[in-house]
Amino acid sequence: MAHVTIKGLHKHFGAVHVVKGIDLAIADGEFTVLVGPSGCGKSTLLRTVAGLEQASEGTIEIGGKVVNDIRPRDRDVAMVFQDYALYPHMTVAQNIGFGLRARNFPKPEIETRVKRAAKMLNIDQLLDRLPRQLSGGQRQRVAIGRAIVRNPQIFLFDEPLSNLDAQLRDEMRSEIKRLHQELGATMIYVTHDQIEAMTLADRIVLMNAGQIEQSGTPLELYERPRTRFVAGFLGSPKINFIKARLENAGIVFADGQALGLPAADAQRYAAHAGKPVIFGIRPQHIDRAPMTGSPHIKSTVDLVQPTGARTYVTFAIGGEPVMAELDAHDAGKPGDEIAIALDLAHFLLIDPESGNVLGR
Amino acid sequence: MTKGLFTRANIARTLLLGFFLLFTFAPLYWMFITSIKPSDDYLAVPPVWFPAEPTMLHYTAALFAYRGLDGLINSVIISAAATLLSTVLGTLMAYSLARFNTGGQHLSFWVLSQRFLPPIAIVLPIFLIYRAVGLHDTHLGLIIAYTVFTLPVTVWMMFAYFRQMPKSLEEAALVDGCTRWQSLWRVAIPLAMPGIVAAAVFAFIACWTEFFFALILTSQTAFTLPTVFRAFLGFQGAQYGEASALAMVSLVPSIILGILAQRHLVRGLTLGAVRG
Amino acid sequence: MSAPATRFDTLSEWSDRHFKWLLVAPAVLLILALSVYPLLFSVWVLFVNYDFTVPGHGFVGLRNFTRVLADPVARWSLWVTVLLSTINVAIEFLLGLALALAMVKNFRGRGLIMSLLIIPLFISPVIVGQAWALLLQRPFGPTNYVLSQILGFEVTIGWLTQAPWNFIALVLADVWQWTPFMFVILLAGLTAIPPNLYEAAELDGVDGWRAFWWITLPQLGPMIMLAITFRILDAVRLFDTIFVMTGGGPGTNTYSSSFYLYTLGFTQFHLSEATAGAWMFLVITAILITFLVRRLLKAEPT
Known part of the structure; x- marks a missing residue:
């Protein structure tokens, strides 16, 4: 186990600049998830840590030692690949033991270690099978077994669950989380799936266009995003962004409806008064309000999508579609006039030009 | 349109295929018959379509009196050695080109262009150099020539093969603790085996059937099977049986190999440009 | 888990x-030695006298070129090469396309017929020439006899000795x-055409010949280019069958370029002249x- 320090890392593929200056310190035993849209450079960053790609600029340290010029085999890392990368010509036992054989471990030790790893992952009855005789979930377990058997300093996961169907994915996700708790090893995990990121991570590193957009605990990123991109990436259904103006009294939407801000907030945003802003609010923080009484916004239900306990309801505010997550019995039907209450304890104001969240 | 056995399209297809199969087998059949036909039947009118008393005489004559056996042995040695060399070197090079884009497009197209050089342009200077360094009419000389002559096809076939193999297996091996060489030897090569065998088969057939280089670069010692046919030219009429017998000996192994590797034929013929 | 470094580790x-270069090195060196070096060497041969009938290697300027250019046989052989390769490739293309169309649908015995049809590809051209010589040759071959039977009069064609036969x-x-x-x-190309194209066309009322012209041919285009290109580049080397069947004869009537250069170099031993001719042939081939290949890359089939 070891900590990882990345300083000023750049990676070019020919003329394409994929990783644009990453600084990142990962603590010993931490579960770090690199997340971001496809093409954001997260996989490249991971592969550079593994040594499968050469850094164009900057350094990577593992356990305090610069490893830029060290081959993958000497970095003492293990990696689980998206397509599992099981050796089709070897049995499960040979697959799991391959790394130990490549390092010339004595046979009996390989055997005990393989058995122990297989037992941990519940695949000890499959040891004599070939990869093609296994299901997707079993293959993934073998791939993980191949990583843990070597007891490496660092585990790297490159979108390991994206080839599995939804149910297996949930199951394997819990499995990986449990594994991290048992082994307490440093793990770096790449995914484009925000739910995986939220559920697994001690710390999320959200990447965009080759740079780190924000990093922190899952809740930090969810509740206090620094940019519009972060707010929009995490959370499901997606956060609503509504164009508006910030006036002294509060927020004014394009259709003229206004929302008074609490005095503390009004003061906080005073510097931006009179300017256009983007008002961000998550579907979970929108509710139906009684038609009279407390401050509310009026709209007409446009679309209703029941999911069971909760129902997603779409309507427009200031001409822009807004989704709310409502109680199933509260949803109404298309065409209904409704009054909407916005939970002003949980909203964001974003500068439309820079995309930065204001007041932070 | 009526569907059935006797649609116009079906009849046309049967006729075309029937005619073409006849066209394909007529020369082979006649050659086979000639190889077992007593010399007395050569000029009979009407022609003898199947000899009353088949004979193996031409085979023994071709193999021993005309040194066909020596040619056969030379062909086996030279084709096998050149195939081995070409497959090993070609596979290594192809791996480098496919995985590291070594030398960019220039290197791979340079290798490809070798395939299309007219042999006459190459063989003249090789002949002069071989005579000067003593490689003329040696097994080694022809082995080297055949290795170079088959390399472009091997490289391109294997290049295409490695390209369609996932890279992640070899990367997993690297992370698992292999050196580059170990990941090549323990993972990539075993997985590419079907392609390597196919490439080897086509290289072997190419060497086995090659005539032009052998004609110019060998004479009395390292001559291969196809060049033995020189002995039968010019003496009109006398050695039909021997020539046919030798031809049968030569074509049987390459046909068998070719049909066994049939699945890879399209890749072989198009240097991997088309997947069969 | 890392062990102390040894000398073996440093080597490894x-x-x-340098892995990627070590992998290509042997093949590249071999090609350099046996293809590039001889070509460079032959550049020297071009401008000297390298002739087994004339001793010494004196500088002769462009004489080797002018001699070949002045030789009517050289021009005739180039013409023969162009004519034969054009006719050969054209017929092979049309016949091959017809066969591919006949074989594209599955039917009983298709696998076997497939295996039988490809047999000629695995036979030495020398033997192919030999087999056809046996079949055609007068008076041994049965061809004239069969033709006589069919046509009802005596046929006495000298297939290997008379132009144009x-x-x-x-x-x-x-x-x-x-x-x-x-x-x-072409069959590989045909099988790669997605069948739903034909289904869609049938719904649009397009079938039979029109489907062939509007769907099959355009879809097959890149594959046709590829097949014809590869074939032409081999067809222009024509040598083996001529060597076995006609020996270039009668006279120099069936000399191809390769055959002409071969006789010039290896039966008359005018090696310098042959090299000059070979270089001119090389340049023509390179063009x-x-x-x-440029047209082929434009139509890159994938």
């Missing part, structure tokens, strides 16, 4: 770092050997390659 690291004989042998080449590639 060095060879890993000797050309027809050479075309027969080449078509026999290489039609399967076209067939195999052809550049032209064809």
Whole structure:
């Protein structure tokens, strides 16, 4: 186990600049998830840590030692690949033991270690099978077994669950989380799936266009995003962004409806008064309000999508579609006039030009 | 349109295929018959379509009196050695080109262009150099020539093969603790085996059937099977049986190999440009 | 888990770092030695006297070129090469396309017929020439006899010795050997055309010949280019069957360029002249390659 320090890392593929200056310190035993849209450079960053790609600029340290010029085999890392990368010509036992054989471990030790790893992952009855005789979930377990058997300093996961169907994915996700708790090893995990990121991570590193957009605990990123991109990436259904103006009294939407801000907030945003802003609010923080009484916004239900306990309801505010997550019995039907209450304890104001969240 | 056995399209297809199969087998059949036909039947009118008393005489004559056996042995040695060399070197090079884009497009197209050089342009200077360094009419000389002559096809076939193999297996091996060489030897090569065998088969057939280089670069010692046919030219009429017998000996192994590797034929013929 | 470094480790690291070049080195060196070096060497041969009938290697300027250019046989052989390769490739293409169309749908015995049709590809051209010579040769071959029976009068064609029959004989042998080449590639192209294209076309009322012209041919286009390009580049080397069947004869009637250069170099031993001719032939081929391969890359089949 070891900590990882990345300083000023750049990676070019020919003329394409994929990783644009990453600084990142990962603590010993931490579960770090690199997340971001496809093409954001997260996989490249991971592969550079593994040594499968050469850094164009900057350094990577593992356990305090610069490893830029060290081959993958000497970095003492293990990696689980998206397509599992099981050796089709070897049995499960040979697959799991391959790394130990490549390092010339004595046979009996390989055997005990393989058995122990297989037992941990519940695949000890499959040891004599070939990869093609296994299901997707079993293959993934073998791939993980191949990583843990070597007891490496660092585990790297490159979108390991994206080839599995939804149910297996949930199951394997819990499995990986449990594994991290048992082994307490440093793990770096790449995914484009925000739910995986939220559920697994001690710390999320959200990447965009080759740079780190924000990093922190899952809740930090969810509740206090620094940019519009972060707010929009995490959370499901997606956060609503509504164009508006910030006036002294509060927020004014394009259709003229206004929302008074609490005095503390009004003061906080005073510097931006009179300017256009983007008002961000998550579907979970929108509710139906009684038609009279407390401050509310009026709209007409446009679309209703029941999911069971909760129902997603779409309507427009200031001409822009807004989704709310409502109680199933509260949803109404298309065409209904409704009054909407916005939970002003949980909203964001974003500068439309820079995309930065204001007041932070 | 009526569907059935006797649609116009079906009849046309049967006729075309029937005619073409006849066209394909007529020369082979006649050659086979000639190889077992007593010399007395050569000029009979009407022609003898199947000899009353088949004979193996031409085979023994071709193999021993005309040194066909020596040619056969030379062909086996030279084709096998050149195939081995070409497959090993070609596979290594192809791996480098496919995985590291070594030398960019220039290197791979340079290798490809070798395939299309007219042999006459190459063989003249090789002949002069071989005579000067003593490689003329040696097994080694022809082995080297055949290795170079088959390399472009091997490289391109294997290049295409490695390209369609996932890279992640070899990367997993690297992370698992292999050196580059170990990941090549323990993972990539075993997985590419079907392609390597196919490439080897086509290289072997190419060497086995090659005539032009052998004609110019060998004479009395390292001559291969196809060049033995020189002995039968010019003496009109006398050695039909021997020539046919030798031809049968030569074509049987390459046909068998070719049909066994049939699945890879399209890749072989198009240097991997088309997947069969 | 890392062990202390040994000398072996240093070597292994060095060879890993230069891995990609170490892999290509042997093949590249061999090609350099046996293809590039001889070509460079031959550049010297071009301008000197390298002739087994004349001693010494004196500088002769461009004489080797002018002699070949002035030789009517050289020009005739180039013409023969162009004529034969055009006719051969054209016939092989049409026949190969017809066969591919006949074989594209599955039917009983298709696998077996497939295996039988490709047999000529695995036979030495020398033997192909030999087989056709046996079949055609007068008076041994049965061809004239069969033709006499069919036509009802005595046929006495000298297939290997009389123009234009000797050309027809050479075309027969080449078509026999290489039609399967076209067939195999075009069949691969045909099977790769998605069937739903034809289904969609049928819904639009397009079938039969129009489907062939509007769907099959355009879809097959890149594959046709590829097959014809590869075939032409081989067809212009024509040598083996001529060597066996006609010996270039009668006289120099069926000399191809390769055959002409071979006799010039290896039966008359005018090696310098042959080299000069070979270089001119190389340049012509190189132009052809550049032209064809560039068009091929434009139509890149994937």
